[in-house]
Amino acid sequence: MPANRFNGFTDYGIGLGLRVPHYQHILEKKPTCDWFEIISENFMVDGGRPLHVLDQILEQYRVVQHGVSMYFGSADKPDRAHLKKLKALVKRTKTPWLSDHLCWGSVDGTYTHDLLPMPYTFSAARRTAEKIKQVRDYLEVPICVENVSSYAEFHVSEMTEWEFLAEVVERADCGILLDVNNIYVSAQNHSFDPYAYVNGVPLDRVAQIHVAGHTKFEKYILDTHDHPVLDPVWKLYAHAIRGAGVTATLLEWDDKIPSFDEVHAEALKANEFIAGARAARLPKSNAPARTSRRAVPTVGR
Amino acid sequence: MKAVGLKSPPRRAPKKLATDADLRALQRMMMHALVQPLTADDDLAPTWRDGRPMAEVAAEFIKPNERLTAFERLQIYSRSYWFRLIDCVYDDSPGLRALLGEERFGVLVRAYLAKYPSRSFTLRNLSGRLAQFIREEPRWTQPRTALAHAIARFEWAQTVAFDGEARPVLTPDDLGGTPPTKLRLALQPYISLIATEWPVDDYVLAVKQRDALRSEASNAVDRAPRVAANKKVPLPRRAKIYIVVHRYQHTLYYKRVEAPAFRMLEALAAGKSLAHGVAAAGPRVKAEQVRDWFATWMELGWFARR
Structure with missing residues (x-):
């Protein structure tokens, strides 16, 4: 599903998270990169350098917005001031889709700035789906929800995480940003089969995939985004794109960030798996001669 | 708590x-x-x-x-x-x-x-x-x-x-023929006026410079930067100062101003007329001085239409 209604019928290739340590390199050298994902909140400001930098990036590159504070799963209603700022940014970036997490992180207007796990219940799924629809209607852009990594589960849960994800996205009729690293991390922390997770989600709704590195501790794994992607995550990625099709893929690297070239090289490792997935999915005869943007990355935009 | x-x-x-x-x-x-x-x-x-x-x-x-x-x-x-x-x-x-x-x-x-x-x-x-x-x-x-x-x-x-938010910058044309008694200006929302008993601008700048040296010294071979980097920044001595924290061409600046200029800016920020602002600067301030300040502030884009 390279292009579908959940990613605005785009066919984006391998992208990178836009991070401050790389600004200068990107603006001066204009390196090849198929697209950048921005953290919406970093640019939901009223002026100054962040928006100045963003405008320069937008002149050269395709940008997709990824949020960290919409908290679709919070009991609170969407905050109007937040939505207003977000919509202004959506208009600025012309993002073809917008993603945020399937989680909660605030209640009664107090924010944790964390991605807290949901109780996997039908009532929570209904409430969350309703909120996603409200946000989509206001922003007028396709919405994708991302599965988070988690370290705790609630007694009240009535289903698995992937069943909950499926329940929410079907009810909201929205897309999925499938984070395969988060699946792997949560699978280790909660002792489930990560492949069962991937197989259990409606893959026709996957609009984007995240890959990232994590850190192993004695009793659990933490989603740290400060390492290269580990082999089991790449294998899960390969499995996901065999099912979902070759999908816009983004590497997240948020801490101990190395040079742009190093991060980009890590992201481009996805190409090995994409080639494998294409070969596995296409019939041997009459395979269409499809040229992907991924195979021929454009300079700048 | x-x-x-x-x-x-x-x-x-x-x-x-x-x-x-x-x-x-x-x-x-x-x-x-x-x-x-x-x-x-x-x-x-x-x-x-x-x-x-x-x-x-x-x-x-x-x-x-x-x-x-x-x-x-x-x-x-x-x-x-x-x-x-x-x-x-x-x-x-x-x-x-x-x-x-x-x-x-x-x-x-x-x-x-x-x-x-x-x-x-x-x-x-x-x-x-x-x-x-x-x-x-x-x-x-x-x-x-x-x-x-x-x-x-x-x-x-x-x-x-x-x-912070930047509103459209006031231009000389916007001033038009409005008499000073009626002319009300707004300071850009990203500007803060700070009157303080200590030169906190110098202090914070010195701390940042020392921290930058520390960061460099972690990779330095010679000893000199390490000594400078570990130096404690002396505490500021009491001295009344007036600072305007602002930005210009997307870069952050702190500009010290004299007390009368600060009083004038405060009056304008509070929505007083230009004439009131000039009066707030005090009787000893000459018209020429006010013109110079005003020209600089206009050039820095500090004013927006109210």
């Missing part, structure tokens, strides 16, 4: 989530556990607000697994919450950190966040009430509360100047 804005959690965690109210109750329960200050060893607090063991409360709503208890699983989130927020205030406050030292600064920030958890979707606003908190609770910064307050105000003004 009661956290501002938090609503009370239920006495017991809901056993089923049938309604939106149940979801809110569960989320309030977890929120209260997270925002409770960590112990001195950075562990989750051992006791819930009603005196019950936190382990018992955590087990009410969080499942254990074969490796971690419910308490330990909740603790992962609690630590993550506190470390993330402390880091954020730490980055916003190099001057305050240098003044208090790392340990006292850490105690101050934890007390601050315990009283004022984040009420904004963005971490950008997290330090916005720190100066207010320092004034409200001087015990964390004594005997240097007044200086700490001045530094906190100055450091927050930098956040505002960095990405």
Whole structure:
């Protein structure tokens, strides 16, 4: 599903998270990169350098917005001031889709700035789906929800995480940003089969995939985004794109960030798996001669 | 210390989530556990607000697994919450950190966040009430509360100047034929006017330069930068100064102005007419001086249409 209604019928290739340590390199050298994902909140400001930098990036590159504070799963209603700022940014970036997490992180207007796990219940799924629809209607852009990594589960849960994800996205009729690293991390922390997770989600709704590195501790794994992607995550990625099709893929690297070239090289490792997935999915005869943007990355935009 | 804005959690965690109210109750329960200050060893607090063991409360709503208890699983989130927020205030406050030292600064920030958890979707606003908190609770910064307050105000003004709103800049044409008694100007929202008893601008700048040297020295071969990098920045000596924290072409600046100019800017920012602003500058100020100030401020784009 390279292009579908959940990613605005785009066919984006391998992208990178836009991070401050790389600004200068990107603006001066204009390196090849198929697209950048921005953290919406970093640019939901009223002026100054962040928006100045963003405008320069937008002149050269395709940008997709990824949020960290919409908290679709919070009991609170969407905050109007937040939505207003977000919509202004959506208009600025012309993002073809917008993603945020399937989680909660605030209640009664107090924010944790964390991605807290949901109780996997039908009532929570209904409430969350309703909120996603409200946000989509206001922003007028396709919405994708991302599965988070988690370290705790609630007694009240009535289903698995992937069943909950499926329940929410079907009810909201929205897309999925499938984070395969988060699946792997949560699978280790909660002792489930990560492949069962991937197989259990409606893959026709996957609009984007995240890959990232994590850190192993004695009793659990933490989603740290400060390492290269580990082999089991790449294998899960390969499995996901065999099912979902070759999908816009983004590497997240948020801490101990190395040079742009190093991060980009890590992201481009996805190409090995994409080639494998294409070969596995296409019939041997009459395979269409499809040229992907991924195979021929454009300079700048 | 009661956290501002938090609503009370239920006495017991809901056993089923049938309604939106149940979801809110569960989320309030977890929120209260997270925002409770960590112990001195950075562990989750051992006791819930009603005196019950936190382990018992955590087990009410969080499942254990074969490796971690419910308490330990909740603790992962609690630590993550506190470390993330402390880091954020730490980055916003190099001057305050240098003044208090790392340990006292850490105690101050934890007390601050315990009283004022984040009420904004963005971490950008997290330090916005720190100066207010320092004034409200001087015990964390004594005997240097007044200086700490001045530094906190100055450091927050930098956040505002960095990405605050810029309105369309007033041009000479906009002034038109409006007489000074009727002309009211607005200062750009990203500008802060700070009158203080200490040269906090010099102090914070010196701290930042030292910290930059420290960062360089970590890779340096010769010894000289290390010596400079480890030097304690001397505390500022009392001296009344007037600072305008602003930005120009997307770069942050602090501009000192004279007292009469500051009074004039304050009057204009308060919505007084230009004539009133000039009068506020004082009788000794010459018209030529006012013209020079005004020309500079216009050039820097400080004024917006009201």
